[in-house]
Amino acid sequence: MTTSITLPLPDGSLETLALNPTGPWRKPTELLRSRKVYAAAHVTPKVLGNNTPGAPADIDWDSTLAFRRELWSWGVGIADAMDTAQRGMGLDWAATQELISRSAAEAANIATPERTVRDLLACGAGTDQLDPATVEAGEAGLAAVLAAYREQIAAVEASGAKVIIMASRALAKVAAGPEDYLALYGTLLSEVKEPVVLHWLGTMFDPALAGYWGSDDVAAATATFQQLIATHAAKVDGVKVSLLDAGHEVALRASLPAGVRLYTGDDFNYPELIDGDGENYSDALLGIFAAIAPAASAALQEYDAGRPAEARAILDSTRDLGLHIFEAPTYYYKTGVAFLAWLNGFQPGFQMIGGLHSGRDINHLVKLFRLANTAGLLLQPELAASRMAGFLNAAGIPSRISSLEEVSA
Template identity: 55%
Template sequence: MTLLLPRDDGTTRPYEPCPAPSQAPPGSGAPLTSRTVFSAAHVVADPRADVSPDSPAAVDWDATLAFRRHLWAQGLGVAEAMDTAQRGMGLDWTGAAELIRRSAAEAKSAGGAIACGAGTDQLTASADLLTVRAAYEEQLALVEESGAQVILMASRALAAVATSPDDYLETYGHLLRQASEPVILHWLGPMFDPALTGYWGSEDLDEATETFLDVISAHPDKVDGIKISLLDPGREIALRRRLPDGVRCYTGDDFNYPELIAGDEQGFSHALLGIFDPLAPLAAEAVRALDMGDTKTFHARLDPTVELSRHLFQPPTRFYKTGVVFLAWLAGHQSHFTMVGGLQSARSLPHLCHAYELADGLGLFPDPLLAESRMKSLLATYGVDQ
């Protein structure tokens, strides 16, 4: 059946859905060997809960954990309680703590890799450096107690209270000395969260990079890797070439990930990406090609996905989660298109329709007829006659 999809100008265009899914093999669950790959996973809201946008998140725990099992089945690791899970955009610390506990326990049962975000989002009022440090300590302890690897997330509270690079050096140095195992440091750019503008003590990214490297070089034994989300491949490559031996670079660049993961003669990036939530089967297939030394097949699988990723992450980039959850609904990973905080409304109908087109063209939907039926129901909700 031909669907009439709205355009940006208010008109509609005909679209013929693909009749069959891609022929990507089902996930084997076997670990990927040439790259360490984490998918930052979304949470599934409970659509029947009586909540408002200001209420604590109501999570459908069964569906949320089932989606993590789907990611592990592909051989990917799960990056839990990150911005993809709507940390600070609908999911508060109480909800994130429960998510970490449940997902870490599920990872043990499934034998899957998991790393969890530790930040300071329990702070709701102005703070000083000691208060920020104590908030970090509380979350770091919880993640370690759960048995998951720690991802030290960028902190809005620290960005607000820090007055110099030394404040970052002191805070992160204290936390790294406390960590029992090597952590992943997360540099999230202001395009993902405007409150993080000037992180590491400067809006000049060259100056900020030097402070970031100073933190790492002072504690190389406590840093497993760095996760960079600046959407600047040249800066990421330059930074990863300066990392101490044994410290990995995990790309968080949802615009340029194929070239960064493939790498060059001087190295490559591992991955910790929100776009690998909807792309999990294709991403795993592509990296398995790299495991076999087949760079050509890697690019053939992953390069065509970049147009979809750039569409989902277009400005305002922080609302990419809406497209991620939308595609999970179309793919049958959840029964509804509802998000915590009501963020299903954060993208326009034309934006969602183009996301459907691009994902359908990639063969991302295991059941294309289900995706088509759900698109028809969405269009009808918006008053678009077929």
């Protein structure tokens, strides 16, 4: 018997969608080796917490950490305390520190000689304890940014996780040009204990980062970025580039010093970037991997088994879902990640800190449901259908679940 659900179309009419079975996903029985990947994970708020805009983050730690254990079970690492976790969009620094320490403690419980905490967990260090509006220009502002970075890097290092140096809104405001970026990042890289990941986040993810690396011109900004990496290659594990420009990533990837990874942050073009061009490939640090972890794991298992065509086909099968979740305005992609997690039973309610669950409209979320169904990523189809129907009914849209036998009768 096939289950179906009544869903609305954008014009208000209704149609019946048959639920597909979950894809043939299997959790790995050994370490994934062909690519180094991290899934950027979101956080779940308390259902009865104050999740209104501007309120301090009130996190459901049980659900949040259980989701991280689920991701690890698929063989992928976790990038935590990143923009997917709503840094700068609801997750304050106090909650971020607790998230880092709790996630690191969970990672330590499953670390092995082959897979250390740094392999399991990488955490973002930024400057969001500073209000960019109050940071002064000039040397005083740069000193404040440096101190904020040092505080957050120290918190990540103390946890045992890998450090991801995130882009800073405050630095984007106070830096006078490329020299300020090179000097400040150079100081940080000279001080870190272990190699870090450098994160370049584009304006489609955060408009406040316009002109990062000292220029609005991507080529000029890239030259500064490359200069920084070349000077401090021994302290750079890799770079994560989130510009949604595959051509730019391929060129940058080919230019990196030996031993420096390119962790793709391109949630549109990840299938071909991870697959590679015959000479180079990208590793991954992706928000979409938190939504498609079973399929991503299956693809990586195929790469490990020497079946790249099968691996690429699996990644391609998730592309439409990724394009939709990350459509403009891209910075609201977290809403889709959380909605799919809720549909799949990984959080008790569809809520987000800061009220961000209102970041996408019903038509967007209905299409997300359809695309996840097509990709075989509704992990418990009946549960997902039940939750979707309840969500639609609460919104005033009639929806019912039935068997195809009932529909045809």
